[in-house]
Amino acid sequence: MRTKGKRLGMLAGAALCALSLLVCVLYQRAAYPAYLDSDIAAEVLLARRQVETGSLVQMDWMYSTEIRIFSPNLLYALALLFDAGFETARIVGNTLGLVLLMAACVLLLRQVGLGWGVSLAAASVLPLTAAGFYGYVMTVGGFYLFHTLFGMLCALLWLRACSRPSHAAALAYAGLCALMAFLSVRYVLCFLCPAMALAALGALTAGDAREALGGERRRVLLRTGAGFLCGLLGYAASEAILPRLFYSGVGAASSFHFEALSGEALLGRLMTIVTDLLRLLGWQGGVQLFSPAGLVNLCIAATLLLGTLLLARACRAPARTDDMGRQLILLALCALAVNLFCFLFIQGTYINRYLIPAVILLLPATATAAAREKNRLLGGAFALALAAQLLGAQGLLLKQAPQACAQVEAARAPLMEAADYLTGEGYTHGYGTFWNVRLLEETTGGAMSFASVAPMENEEGALCAVSPDMTRWMEPVSAARMDACPSRTFLLLSRQEEAQLAQWLAFAGAPLLFENDGYCIYGFESSQAFVSGMLLGKAKLENARWEGDALILEPGGRARVPTSWREAGEYEVTFSCDGGGAVLRPYMSSDFRLIAEFPAAQGENTFAFPLPQEDKYFMLLLKNEGQSEVRVRALALRRTGEALQ
Secondary structure (H helix, E strand, O other): OOHHHHHHHHHHHHHHHHHHHHHHHHHHHHHHHHHHHHHHHHHHHHHHHHHOOOOOOOOOEEOOOEEOOOHHHHHHHHHHHHOHHHHHHHHHHHHHHHHHHHHHHHHHHOOOOOOOOHHHHHHHHOOOOOOOOHHHHOOOHOOHHHHHHHHHHHHHHHHHHHOOOOOHHHHHHHHHHHHHHHHOHHHHHHHHHHHHHHHHHHHHHOOOOHHOOOOOHHHHHHHHHHHHHHHHHHHHHHHHHHHHHHHHHHHHHHHHHOOOOHHHHHHHHHHHHHHHHHHHOOOOOOOOOOOHHHHHHHHHHEEEHHHHHHHHHOOOOHHHHHHHOHHHHHHHHHHHHHHHHHHEOOOOOOOOHHHHHOOOOOHHHHHHHHHOOHHHHHHHHHHHHHHHHHHHHHHHHHHHHHHHHHHHHHHHHHHHHHHHHHHHHHOOOOEOOOOHHHHHHHHHHOOOEEEEEEEEOOOOOOOOEEEEEEOOOOOHHHHHOOOOOOOOOOEEEEEHHHHHOOOHHHHHOOOOOEEEEOOOEEOOOOOOHHHHHHHHOOOOOEEEEEOEEEEEEEEEEEEEEEEEEOOOEEEEEEEEEEEOEEEEEEEEEEEEEEEEOOEEEOEEEEEEEOOOOEEEEEEEEEEEEEOEEEEEEEEEEEEEOOOOO
């Protein structure tokens, strides 16, 4: 009978997992347009590039704050291998990622002694979406699927390493710590620091020094400390190695600093975190008490109350380091405490989505506490409240998804109209601000590629007060090259961005190709023309002015193009000169090394020079060293070939 009951429990748990995955797929299909933005789109675009190049790790991709080595884009790429569309690839990849996360959760719960049925039932919670930002980060975006997966595996190996004399588990834990910290500082904050803090507290709260440094406590402290040390070495290696191998992608902890102490600000931040935690569970404000959303809120309150009671009762159990269930509960609470400290007192460590890896271990911890609870009424009441909360919140989001998608699609209609114009005219590569261009790349099925730019204020005295500048974010390095598009290209702007760049657009002489209520498109002969105008529009004028189509340099006057990134290659500068005495000087590297000096002659001038390596300090200086005024027209920079090896 017991074997039959276990089998039924396992089947019931597996059925719950399958059902929650089915609901997750339905929700992804229903809510995909509402959540889709350029940040999310960049992940599947990276996956497409992995398939096109046949490389798992893209060395020429502009990463964000983390190098995307182990992330859902690997799963998206797997789906794209079979010619899946972007939306299908995302759904398949996210679902596979959730299956891996659920499997890790089941293994963790099995490690602490829970049965298959309870473990599977607890894991079935993970695919369900109770909050919008969980749907954005996990269900559709997939950003933290691997973060939480590694967190579960880290907890599993930590428990095995600390509870058994075997060195294999300790080595595996130390290796995983090094890998996690190498990949992201967030792993250190969310998982490694809490484990180290818990081990240290275990030693500090022992009855005496012999108890603290002997037997099982000693093993816990030494093995956790070894893992933490390996994590620090992994993070140090990432700071030393990754910037030399990849473009961007390192979120340095060296930039962290403490918040200025303010009671009012501290209380406000704490209330924001509490509010976001309620929202993560599915809380909706401004709803009637006796409405579906109101009933979900009541279930959330019950879940929090009963869950807190379960965890408190579990913590009252005798403190034994070989009690892995109790250790898991303490680890989850310690992770919450450590992250709460960071959220409150360290700048730049809190956005609502950062709550997800910070609290993810509370799911297996609370499941453990409920399974071990001797008062079955309490455990059953918690399970019932949790199920009602999650199913109610997921049901509400499913019901609201069509309306949310309709609103988003209505708001994006002008952008889609602009996209239709571009594809209809056969454009293949262009420029625009990040939050528009990655979205367009996915929604057009990759028909166009983009380099992202942003309106940037220039130095005081610049030719244009505001001009576009490359942001180089979540795109191939080649997208920003001067010769990225040898034929016609375009700049897509919102009407607000157009107003910001009005002076530069007039300077560049770009024709208006398309406009509607929300967006406009300006045309350029090539990427060379666009990038040249972008760079020269930043030129700071001293004893110089712009009149009509000419740059007028008084004696001693100069135009200095500020430092900017440029790829290696052969370049030429062309302009016509009316008057004598003008000298062109290109510079490179952080010590502003002079590449060459070119005295200009009356009439047409063409000066060629090499830029032997990629350089973010490239600068041009045009100076009038004569005794009379010089008039310069048609000033342009072009890239004419690859760098000589």
